[in-house]
Amino acid sequence: MIDFTNSAYVKMKQVDPNTVLGDIQPILINGEQVIGAYKAMRDYCVFTNKRVIAVNVQGMTGKKKDFTSLPYSKVSAYSIETAGILDLDSELEMYFSGLGKVKFEFTGQSNIVQICQIISGYIL
Template sequence: MIDFKNSEYVKLKETDPSVVMKDIAPLLIDGEQVIGVYKGIRDYCLFTDKRVISVNVQGMTGKKKDFTSMPYSKISVFSVETAGVLDMDSELEMYFSGLGKVKFEFTGRSNIVEIGRIIGHYAL
């Protein structure tokens, strides 16, 4: 599992879902739809209509991957922080029962408000 408390994350930016579908498709349940994919240098996270999946690509070749599945139903609190004038990144924090805080940082161009709306729709 990804150590969300001690990890430094590269800023994530929106990516075409087809880039990661080969790795993700086997994990999706029947009828689960991918809403958005956000990728850093190697690691990425995706939002479906059921959960957030965080993928930590490991090793020199990148063949080893850690998939962490976090269902919206386990979110107790979430927070979005939009980009500012001098602070050009935006942030998403989610608190999951049994896991604690998960934080993702996005480029300022990411539509963090829309991400928050999607999480709210499925978590509330």
Template structure:
């Protein structure tokens, strides 16, 4: 599992599609649908209608990957911070029962409000 206490997924940018579909889709359960994807240099985060899947690409070749699945049903609290004038990055913090805080930083072009609405829709059911 990704150690979220000692790291943050940073500078995530919208991929404009499902670029890592071949890698992640085999992990989907019946009825699970892709919503959006954000990628850093090598790591990426997928939002589906059931969970957030954070993928940590490891090793020199990138063949080794760590997938951390975080169901919306386990979110106890979450926070969205929008970009400002000088600080162009936005942030998403989610607290999961049994895991603690998970933090993602998005580039200024990411629609953090839409991400917050997505989490609200599925976490508040």
């Protein structure tokens, strides 16, 4: 499992979900749909209509991957920080019962408000 206690997970930018669909397709359940994908150098996270899937790509070849499933049903609270004039990055903090805080950082081009609306739609 990814160690979320060490600051932010990764600083990510939005990517086409099809670029990571091959990796996560086998772990999706019936009726689960990919809403968005965000990627850093190698690691990425995928927002679905059921959960956030955080993927930690490991090893030199990148064939080994750690998949962490973060279901919206376990979110007790979340907060977002939008990008500003000097600070171009945005942040999402989600608080999961039994796990604690998970923090994601996004580049300024990512639509953090859209992510907020998606999460709100599934947890409220």
